[in-house]
Amino acid sequence: MVVSFIGMASQEVSIKQNVSIILKSDTEMLDDVVVVAYGTAKKSSFTGSATAVSGEKIAKMQVSSVSKALEGAAAGVQVINTSGQPGENAKIRIRGIGSFSASSAPLYVVDGMPYDEESVNALNPADIESMSILKDAASAALYGSRAANGVVMITTKKGMVDKSKVTLDARWGVNTRGVPEYDIMKDQREYVLTAWNTLKNQSTGAEASEELIGSIGYNPFIGVANNAMVSADGVVSSAALRHNDDWADAALHNGMRQEYNLSLQGGNAKTTHFLSLGYLKDEGILRHTDFERISARANINHTVNKFIDINGNLAYARAEKNAGQSQNASLSNYSNAFMFTQQIAPIYPVYAYDENGNRIYDEEGNTVYDFGDGTYSTRMGGFSNQNVAAVLGVNVHLVYELINRKLLPALRLGSLKVRKSTLIDFVERYEGMDLSDLDNIKELQQNMN
Numbered sequence: 001m002v003v004s005f006i007g008m009a010s011q012e013v014s015i016k017q018n019v020s021i022i023l024k025s026d027t028e029m030l031d032d033v034v035v036v037a038y039g040t041a042k043k044s045s046f047t048g049s050a051t052a053v054s055g056e057k058i059a060k061m062q063v064s065s066v067s068k069a070l071e072g073a074a075a076g077v078q079v080i081n082t083s084g085q086p087g088e089n090a091k092i093r094i095r096g097i098g099s100f101s102a103s104s105a106p107l108y109v110v111d112g113m114p115y116d117e118e119s120v121n122a123l124n125p126a127d128i129e130s131m132s133i134l135k136d137a138a139s140a141a142l143y144g145s146r147a148a149n150g151v152v153m154i155t156t157k158k159g160m161v162d163k164s165k166v167t168l169d170a171r172w173g174v175n176t177r178g179v180p181e182y183d184i185m186k187d188q189r190e191y192v193l194t195a196w197n198t199l200k201n202q203s204t205g206a207e208a209s210e211e212l213i214g215s216i217g218y219n220p221f222i223g224v225a226n227n228a229m230v231s232a233d234g235v236v237s238s239a240a241l242r243h244n245d246d247w248a249d250a251a252l253h254n255g256m257r258q259e260y261n262l263s264l265q266g267g268n269a270k271t272t273h274f275l276s277l278g279y280l281k282d283e284g285i286l287r288h289t290d291f292e293r294i295s296a297r298a299n300i301n302h303t304v305n306k307f308i309d310i311n312g313n314l315a316y317a318r319a320e321k322n323a324g325q326s327q328n329a330s331l332s333n334y335s336n337a338f339m340f341t342q343q344i345a346p347i348y349p350v351y352a353y354d355e356n357g358n359r360i361y362d363e364e365g366n367t368v369y370d371f372g373d374g375t376y377s378t379r380m381g382g383f384s385n386q387n388v389a390a391v392l393g394v395n396v397h398l399v400y401e402l403i404n405r406k407l408l409p410a411l412r413l414g415s416l417k418v419r420k421s422t423l424i425d426f427v428e429r430y431e432g433m434d435l436s437d438l439d440n441i442k443e444l445q446q447n448m449n
Helices: 055-059 141-147 188-200 205-216 247-251 337-343 396-404 420-430 438-448
Strands: 002-005 008-012 033-036 039-042 050-054 077-080 091-094 107-110 113-115 128-134 151-156 165-175 255-267 271-283 290-303 309-322
Touching: 050 055, 055 128, 107 141, 188 205, 247 337
Parallel strands: 107 151
Antiparallel strands: 002 008, 033 039, 050 128, 077 091, 107 113, 128 151, 165 255, 255 271, 271 290, 290 309
């Protein structure tokens, strides 16, 4: 836990039942420069409530958005993460929620220009010189009602007089689970025997063997009758298994994170410049979830005379986010892949297999997934028509709406099937289309035919 106060040096202490903390004076912090609406001020002479976050501190963080750079950096500032999706923006709340009906988001000001919440997160954190969070009414007075929830003032990096500096920053990392997987049953024979013992406790061994297939819904053995998976005296079949799929491995992995930033600073007494180019690729723990961003910035300042300064600030950002599902997905069972992969029994396959244990492919050579619809297996525990590995990388809400409207002819989802090529083509061209618009639906049908 980090304890801080204005004018005092921060202390990091361990959380115990009883903690006694004595803060020491920090004169250097009082000399920090805070960017405010009307310019800059030293903390020692500033009477409002504000917190400054330096660019050096931001540079040490492994974050993909500006909003997450404020996490734990300022007192009275709440950073709310609603999703673990790579590139997902956090919500900033300064001193709590200010309104029940209106927005509680603060006003973002970048180099003197107001930004909305989505646009500010397109900034590359490596281009930020400093951030100031203005928390009280006096600090935000010049911005009017827009600043009712506080102000986040962002100052980007600028050129240096009579100095030239080239910086190249390259970072690599791995996104992995912070909490290890629970010790769960992954042995198929052990699971079959456990299910048989459950039935035997309610009847006899022979009856349990007969009823076993009706209970678990799937025979994982090759060439073994449904009533012979476990003998009447409790011996599990030693026949070969139909598959060896691992749900956790199919849906989860260690995602790679790579970031590169190149910047050039320089200038003279008349003109200064700052040029930067950045690239970020951040893969999530769920397969097929990632965030990719390319950014560029040019900041040029020219002094005409002592009365006139000309500033030019040009920025470019292109980001692409691949999410495993729509955030508004109607099929909420897919919202927690960790829970799904731990609760589904190991006997149920990820992919579809024939009676001989050979994996099944469609006419285009693509892997066919097993959705537990009765064609390849019937699952217990409420997992029918669900396959978390298959829907990763697919907008579940979009597919659900398309199938309901009978617009896609062939994806296998339960008892329905949609050609993969058709789905990919549609998602690339029509994702985000308002399906409630009849004209859009007609256009869609014409292109699909």
